[in-house]
Amino acid sequence: MKSARYGVNRSFFARPPRVVARELIGASLFVAGVGGVIVETEAYAHDDPASHSFSGRTARNAAMFGETGTAYVYRSYGLHWCLNVVCGAERGCAVLLRALEPLAGLPAMQERRGVANPRLLCSGPGRLCQALGVTGALDGAPLDQPPFLIVARATAPKIIAGRRIGVSRAAEKPWRFGLGGSSFFSKPFKGTGRAAPLS
DNA sequence: ATATCGATGCCCT
DNA sequence: GGGCATCGATATG
Numbered sequence: 001m002k003s004a005r006y007g008v009n010r011s012f013f014a015r016p017p018r019v020v021a022r023e024l025i026g027a028s029l030f031v032a033g034v035g036g037v038i039v040e041t042e043a044y045a046h047d048d049p050a051s052h053s054f055s056g057r058t059a060r061n062a063a064m065f066g067e068t069g070t071a072y073v074y075r076s077y078g079l080h081w082c083l084n085v086v087c088g089a090e091r092g093c094a095v096l097l098r099a100l101e102p103l104a105g106l107p108a109m110q111e112r113r114g115v116a117n118p119r120l121l122c123s124g125p126g127r128l129c130q131a132l133g134v135t136g137a138l139d140g141a142p143l144d145q146p147p148f149l150i151v152a153r154a155t156a157p158k159i160i161a162g163r164r165i166g167v168s169r170a171a172e173k174p175w176r177f178g179l180g181g182s183s184f185f186s187k188p189f190k191g192t193g194r195a196a197p198l199s
Numbered sequence: 200a201t202a203t204c205g206a207t208g209c210c211c212t
Numbered sequence: 213g214g215g216c217a218t219c220g221a222t223a224t225g
Contacts, residue, residue: 044217050217051217052210052217055210058209058210059209059210060208060210075207075209076216076217076219077207077208077216077217078207078208078216078218079207079208079218079219080207082217082218084217094217096217098217124219127218127219164217165217165218166216166218167217
């Protein structure tokens with residue numbers, strides 16, 4: 001047998017953001033071996049008023065206009081980092097990674113986050129980046145190469161959907177996706193009945 | 200349980 | 213100057 005390549009390849013990302021956002025639910029993300037199962041994502045389309053790319057290219061969002069399968073890492077509210085997967089057939093599409101169920105490297109996550117509770121390590125886009133050590137240094141980096149590793153899920157999970165968090169434009173679009181039954185969401189999915197994380 | 204607020208950078212008008 | 217793809221601390225029911 002050929003040596004198995006664990007990570008997804010570039011073609012994984014060459015699909016529309018809503019497809020990729022759903023495919024990533026149940027997949028695993030590691031950064032230098034620290035990570036877990038992706039349980040919450042949001043899709044942002046190129047013609048989406050809520051997308052950072054909507055008003056054109058700037059220094060901050062340049063990576064969104066780069067190759068599919070690379071990272072778009074931006075600073076949020078001046079102090080947090082957020083990690084996106086650049087995807088789609090058009091330029092300017094991305095999927096925001098909002099929450100993981102931590103599996104590997106918990107001591108490193110706890111050290112970086114300054115908290116011990118596993119539910120508070122990666123339950124939110126800013127928390128996830130802090131726990132995995134993702135910063136602007138990885139903006140534009142390819143996701144199919146170290147330090148990144150994304151492993152596709154083995155079986156199709158139950159996926160729930162809802163409104164995106166913290167957006168005011170196109171707020172009605174149900175482009176937030178979650179792993180059914182997870183207790184590691186950044187916020188509950190209303191109406192689909194799953195619990196919120198602590199505090 | 201929800202509400203409000205401050206921190207802080209960058210892009211918009 | 214205002215508005216964010218946020219978080220944690222504080223206040224209050």
